Amino acid sequence: METGLEVGAGWVKGVKAMNGLLDDRAVVVTGAGRRLGEAFAVHVARAGGSVVVNDIDAELAERTTENIRRFGGRAVASGHSVADPKQAQEIVDLCLAEFGAIDGLVNNAGLNYEALPWEDDVEQARELVEVNVLGVMYTGLAAIKTMVERGRPGSIVNISSGASLGQRKLGVYAASKGAVASLTYSWALDLEESGIRVNAVCPLAHTRMVWKSERSLRACPPDRTPSRIAPVVLFLLGPGSDGITGQMIRCNGPQLHVMGQPYLKQPILERPVWDTETVQRAFDEVFNAHLENYGLEKRVPPRLRKWTESTRTA
Numbered sequence: 127m128e129t130g131l132e133v134g135a136g137w138v139k140g141v142k143a144m145n146g147l148l149d150d151r152a153v154v155v156t157g158a159g160r161r162l163g164e165a166f167a168v169h170v171a172r173a174g175g176s177v178v179v180n181d182i183d184a185e186l187a188e189r190t191t192e193n194i195r196r197f198g199g200r201a202v203a204s205g206h207s208v209a210d211p212k213q214a215q216e217i218v219d220l221c222l223a224e225f226g227a228i229d230g231l232v233n234n235a236g237l238n239y240e241a242l243p244w245e246d247d248v249e250q251a252r253e254l255v256e257v258n259v260l261g262v263m264y265t266g267l268a269a270i271k272t273m274v275e276r277g278r279p280g281s282i283v284n285i286s287s288g289a290s291l292g293q294r295k296l297g298v299y300a301a302s303k304g305a306v307a308s309l310t311y312s313w314a315l316d317l318e319e320s321g322i323r324v325n326a327v328c329p330l331a332h333t334r335m336v337w338k339s340e341r342s343l344r345a346c347p348p349d350r351t352p353s354r355i356a357p358v359v360l361f362l363l364g365p366g367s368d369g370i371t372g373q374m375i376r377c378n379g380p381q382l383h384v385m386g387q388p389y390l391k392q393p394i395l396e397r398p399v400w401d402t403e404t405v406q407r408a409f410d411e412v413f414n415a416h417l418e419n420y421g422l423e424k425r426v427p428p429r430l431r432k433w434t435e436s437t438r439t440a
């Protein structure tokens with residue numbers, strides 16, 4: 127089910143011209159050799175932006191670049207790995223060298239795999255964190271430094287996931303996407319005054335990440351194509367989203383919504399010192415009623431289940 131050149135070229139033909147939304151803007155899209163990243167890069171170019179098409183699979187990066195050039199778009203390929211800080215810097219340097227600026231970054235490159243915690247492989251976990259977390263940091267920091275030094279406003283779109291709320295068999299992946307969410311909120315706070323907006327998108331689209339998982343395939347029919355998510359990324363890169371920062375936006379094809387953010391929940395109990403006994407009392411007497419359903423599936427905590435499960439008849 128991997129995309130081929132024909133499919134890639136077909137997307138290019140199918141994407142509507144977007145009336146110069148990103149004219150004169152230079153944007154880096156990481157992991158843009160296939161599927162979501164490819165769709166983001168094509169949409170950026172269709173909207174008039176110049177795009178660095180990055181993918182560790184250099185041949186695929188070249189393929190996307192060729193497709194974009196074929197319709198007259200401006201693109202340059204990068205086969206760098208985002209998981210290496212020097213190479214991440216080189217991606218940003220390439221954008222400056224080719225297009226004279228960097229106005230946007232779509233941190234899309236990512237890995238995923240499913241494993242139950244007791245079967246997880248530490249090497250695979252490390253590799254995933256290096257791409258999904260450190261890769262976003264390295265490329266983001268390189269882009270941010272350049273934007274700040276040059277005093278130019280910019281827009282960073284990190285690709286997170288609904289899995290960041292917690293999903294079975296996806297602990298390491300979910301944690302990496304939770305880290306991306308935290309980076310998004312924190313960078314948005316630090317960068318607002320510099321005119322750099324930072325938002326995240328949680329997509330759902332038919333890609334090899336979904337093909338690998340029976341559960342994901344059930345939730346994601348084939349018509350959920352990456353190009354249905356691309357307009358959201360384009361909006362966040364463009365001037366129409368001025369004033370929007372620090373947000374997590376989810377789109378699964380038909381549904382578009384803002385994700386709720388974690389917060390300090392009331393009631394907040396206070397006493398000079400907490401010992402185990404008073405913590406126990408706090409839970410027995412107060413917090414029992416405030417425990418939260420957990421994970422993306424909103425599972426009721428065992429303590430509360432007796433109140434929520436229907437009573438069995440004898």
Ligand SMILES: NC(=O)c1ccc[n+]([C@@H]2O[C@H](COP(=O)([O-])OP(=O)(O)OC[C@H]3O[C@@H](n4cnc5c(N)ncnc54)[C@H](O)[C@@H]3O)[C@@H](O)[C@H]2O)c1
Pocket residue numbers: 156157158159160161162163180181182183186206207208209233234235236237238257261285286287288328329330331332333334335336
């Ligand atoms: N497909 C979905 O439904 C879905 C859901 C939630 C989040 N996401 C996220 O969307 C992003 C794109 O995913 P996709 O589904 O298109 O996956 P994909 O595997 O089709 O594409 C990911 C791309 O990233 C590239 N890549 C991997 N390591 C890299 C590195 N070190 N440097 C540069 N490029 C690298 C890969 O070569 C690949 O082309 C990922 O961050 C993923 O976690 C996808």
